Amino acid sequence: MIRAAILLALVAALTVSARSFLPAGVDGGGGAILAFGFILLAAIQMGHIFHALRLPHLTGFLVCGAVFGPQVLGLLTESMVNDLGVIKRVAVGLIALSAGCELNLRELRPRLRVVGTIAALGSLLAAGLIWTFLFFLLPQLDWAVGMSPQQRAVVALVGANVLIALSPAVVIGIVSETRAAGPVTEMALSLVVLADLVVVLTFSLTDGLAHSAFPLIQATGGAASLAVHILGSLAIGALLGAVMALFIARVGRKVGLFVFGLLFVIAEAGGVWHLDPLLVGLAAGLFLENVSAVSGRLVQHETESASLPTFAVFFATVGAEIHLQAFVDVAGWALAAAALRAIGLYFGLRIAVWRYKIEPTLWKRLYLGMLPQAGVALALALLVSSKFGAWGEHLSVLLFGTIVVNELTGPVLWRSSLIRAGEVGRRDSAASAAGHARRASTIAPVVPEPPPERTPAPETTTRP
Amino acid sequence: MESAHVAQVVLGLAAALALAVVLAHPRVKALEDRLGVTVLLSSGLPFLVLGAVFALPSVGILTTEVRADLQPAFEFGLGWIGFVIGIQMDVRRLDALPRALGTVIVTESVVPMVTTVIFCTAAFAGLTDLLVLDETILRDALVLGACAAPTAAISVPFLSRRMGERAASMLYEVTLVDEVAGLALLGVCAVVFRPISAGAATWALPSSAWLLVSAGLGVVLGIVTYALIRSAAHRNEELALLLGAVALSAGMSRQLGLSVPVICALAGAMLANLPLRDPDGLRRTLETVERPLYLVFLLVVGAYWRPGEWQGWALAPVFVLARAIGKYLGAMLSLRVGPAGLPSPREMALALMPQSPASIVLIVAAAMLYGPSEARVRWATTAVIVGGVLTELVIRTLQGGGPSPEESLPAMLKYQRDRGAPPR
Numbered sequence: 001m002i003r004a005a006i007l008l009a010l011v012a013a014l015t016v017s018a019r020s021f022l023p024a025g026v027d028g029g030g031g032a033i034l035a036f037g038f039i040l041l042a043a044i045q046m047g048h049i050f051h052a053l054r055l056p057h058l059t060g061f062l063v064c065g066a067v068f069g070p071q072v073l074g075l076l077t078e079s080m081v082n083d084l085g086v087i088k089r090v091a092v093g094l095i096a097l098s099a100g101c102e103l104n105l106r107e108l109r110p111r112l113r114v115v116g117t118i119a120a121l122g123s124l125l126a127a128g129l130i131w132t133f134l135f136f137l138l139p140q141l142d143w144a145v146g147m148s149p150q151q152r153a154v155v156a157l158v159g160a161n162v163l164i165a166l167s168p169a170v171v172i173g174i175v176s177e178t179r180a181a182g183p184v185t186e187m188a189l190s191l192v193v194l195a196d197l198v199v200v201l202t203f204s205l206t207d208g209l210a211h212s213a214f215p216l217i218q219a220t221g222g223a224a225s226l227a228v229h230i231l232g233s234l235a236i237g238a239l240l241g242a243v244m245a246l247f248i249a250r251v252g253r254k255v256g257l258f259v260f261g262l263l264f265v266i267a268e269a270g271g272v273w274h275l276d277p278l279l280v281g282l283a284a285g286l287f288l289e290n291v292s293a294v295s296g297r298l299v300q301h302e303t304e305s306a307s308l309p310t311f312a313v314f315f316a317t318v319g320a321e322i323h324l325q326a327f328v329d330v331a332g333w334a335l336a337a338a339a340l341r342a343i344g345l346y347f348g349l350r351i352a353v354w355r356y357k358i359e360p361t362l363w364k365r366l367y368l369g370m371l372p373q374a375g376v377a378l379a380l381a382l383l384v385s386s387k388f389g390a391w392g393e394h395l396s397v398l399l400f401g402t403i404v405v406n407e408l409t410g411p412v413l414w415r416s417s418l419i420r421a422g423e424v425g426r427r428d429s430a431a432s433a434a435g436h437a438r439r440a441s442t443i444a445p446v447v448p449e450p451p452p453e454r455t456p457a458p459e460t461t462t463r464p
Numbered sequence: 465m466e467s468a469h470v471a472q473v474v475l476g477l478a479a480a481l482a483l484a485v486v487l488a489h490p491r492v493k494a495l496e497d498r499l500g501v502t503v504l505l506s507s508g509l510p511f512l513v514l515g516a517v518f519a520l521p522s523v524g525i526l527t528t529e530v531r532a533d534l535q536p537a538f539e540f541g542l543g544w545i546g547f548v549i550g551i552q553m554d555v556r557r558l559d560a561l562p563r564a565l566g567t568v569i570v571t572e573s574v575v576p577m578v579t580t581v582i583f584c585t586a587a588f589a590g591l592t593d594l595l596v597l598d599e600t601i602l603r604d605a606l607v608l609g610a611c612a613a614p615t616a617a618i619s620v621p622f623l624s625r626r627m628g629e630r631a632a633s634m635l636y637e638v639t640l641v642d643e644v645a646g647l648a649l650l651g652v653c654a655v656v657f658r659p660i661s662a663g664a665a666t667w668a669l670p671s672s673a674w675l676l677v678s679a680g681l682g683v684v685l686g687i688v689t690y691a692l693i694r695s696a697a698h699r700n701e702e703l704a705l706l707l708g709a710v711a712l713s714a715g716m717s718r719q720l721g722l723s724v725p726v727i728c729a730l731a732g733a734m735l736a737n738l739p740l741r742d743p744d745g746l747r748r749t750l751e752t753v754e755r756p757l758y759l760v761f762l763l764v765v766g767a768y769w770r771p772g773e774w775q776g777w778a779l780a781p782v783f784v785l786a787r788a789i790g791k792y793l794g795a796m797l798s799l800r801v802g803p804a805g806l807p808s809p810r811e812m813a814l815a816l817m818p819q820s821p822a823s824i825v826l827i828v829a830a831a832m833l834y835g836p837s838e839a840r841v842r843w844a845t846t847a848v849i850v851g852g853v854l855t856e857l858v859i860r861t862l863q864g865g866g867p868s869p870e871e872s873l874p875a876m877l878k879y880q881r882d883r884g885a886p887p888r
Contacts, residue, residue: 003695004695007688007695010688010691011688014688014712014716015716018716018719018720021667021719021720021721022719032715033539033543033711033714033715034711034714034715034716034718035715036708036711037707037708037710037712037714037715038708038712038715040704040707040708040711041705041708041712044701044704048695086533304700305699305700305703308703308704309703309708
């Protein structure tokens, strides 16, 4: 821990000295690459420090971004964080691809009804509680005083919709960090992915309601744009998966770099075509694992070396975007909203437990995987801020505050849950199990799991 | 950007990705071997041309926005290549070289630099309006001089048959180190001729102080990189830390207005001479992603390239001629001061003439430092790119027929196969 702290201080001191070359407010050339290098090194060291404190690396990444970001020390300026946007979009795509590759629908089918029920009930109850809270809170807030009850209902609905988002990125990040495998891991992965799909879908509906309740807000699209956004992302994702499968089958070299290249192209296009990198990556992963002859595990293996820098930069950037001032302003309300969300999710899960007789050892662990929030919730809160005029900006402050609570506590709880479930470190042994062996015959030789420490990674391997 | 335009951009980038996949295929490498062409011709040129075409306003694929998004990757690529060059500078390995070979390395690097600076200063003076002659002419000629030093890889087995194994091995060692001479000259340029864009900075230092800043920064970054890599718990973390260290080095160099590959090479050299746990593994890691990075790098270089300016084409033969004369004179001098067993000056000059892709790295690093909008820097870029192709043609003419399949190993193979473990 001391070594990590020294290295962190050293890297920070170097960056401060380089930044002192230019006057305040001037970024100069190389700002983006300096930000990337600094945030990657600092986040990894912060992760080590947090690990020594028995906390997740991922929380260390988030705190690193928050501390060195524009809101606190300002070592990373707003423009530097914006410059990391492309890297962040590529990272979201990679994280989602990894999630999709984890989800084998054939294996999941027996549990799909349970997972769907948990997602639906948890989301509904949490949304109901948050909606009620916001509906009665709004008249107390200056910016919402003039709203009609109908308008308050819609604003509360928009807020509730954002706050029920779960976090595939955090769940996958912790799973990747702890190399966890087992029933809790599998179920949590499928649950968060499914629930966030619902959140993205329903947000488009609440968006439409908001535009009808507040006619002065400039409309940015309707059902047609929703269809393009979601279906287009899924279709492009499936196409991407097909291209990856073809590449692996025909070329089979430098798969990781090829995947990165494709995700970069999508990240570039996504901003303008309104493609969601999360949906694109997810669809690509699902295609690979469930449709193509290539195992999703193989793609995961090939991109494994990129997962640490991806997670570190992604979560540190997310941390840098944390609105700490906003949290301080609304801390009390934010904590209350976070608590209500947790309660809603809990009772939703309990109903599903009662209905399907889920084992206590499973659902108690699973519950903690539903608490984290990060990428999707932040993105939706940002949308609220930018799309709905003055009330959107005010509401987003409360949303950001609540997300900060879940962002910082969620990873810690989810990691402790995996430890208690005894699933930490089981991925290596599970990899060779029959789950993926079915496809191994089509890809020779079978790709080994990550090599032990300090042995060179094998050259890519996938000629049929 | 309009939707249709985005489609164009996506298709273009996808095409570039597909081309990279094709050109990185082992069969293409085998073809390079068989035809005896360097990577500059086989893979580099298509990417350069593709970049130039994509950047045309009528095509509009590598638009200003896309180029801005690719800029960090471009800067990172420069830093990575600098690290790769620097990490070859292992003093323990250099100590094992035959006595007096160091003199040959210096001679074969410095003499072509001198001749190129002299010829190109004259050429620049002829191409530039006499009313605007200033010290930047010397600066640009020095940059071209730096590009004259690096030599593309040679094939030791082939040359062994022509001049004996000892001579071929010695020449091979020369090609391993001559890039450093070019980088050193570029580093001197960066501290003596400070970029105008650094004018907004708060540090006002003399050139000597900038020299110390450059050296100190390179050394410190090398030590920090070492400390970081030593702390890595596993191989994936080592790669992540290496990525971060290269990016930090490149970013700091850019912020301070210093040459990115120079500082990164210094850091790499420092790293190579510290007691690493697995130096060969680190070299392999660095070299694994070098070719794809190099191709992306060339794509962006192509986008900034302005081949329409005739001055660049006029400068190219001067550059090639000056370099060839320098290599020949250097070979003559080497025979006098070098170890026994060197081949004839003609054979030696021909073996050391092919231009390394590192020349493009150097000229592009200079263009980034001094601004691609400067006319002479643009001409110099064209001269180095065209010069690489011209040199290949000149060598084939002088050799009186095509080379043997092994005549010229692709430069990337030089990095990927030979550099870490020179044949003995």
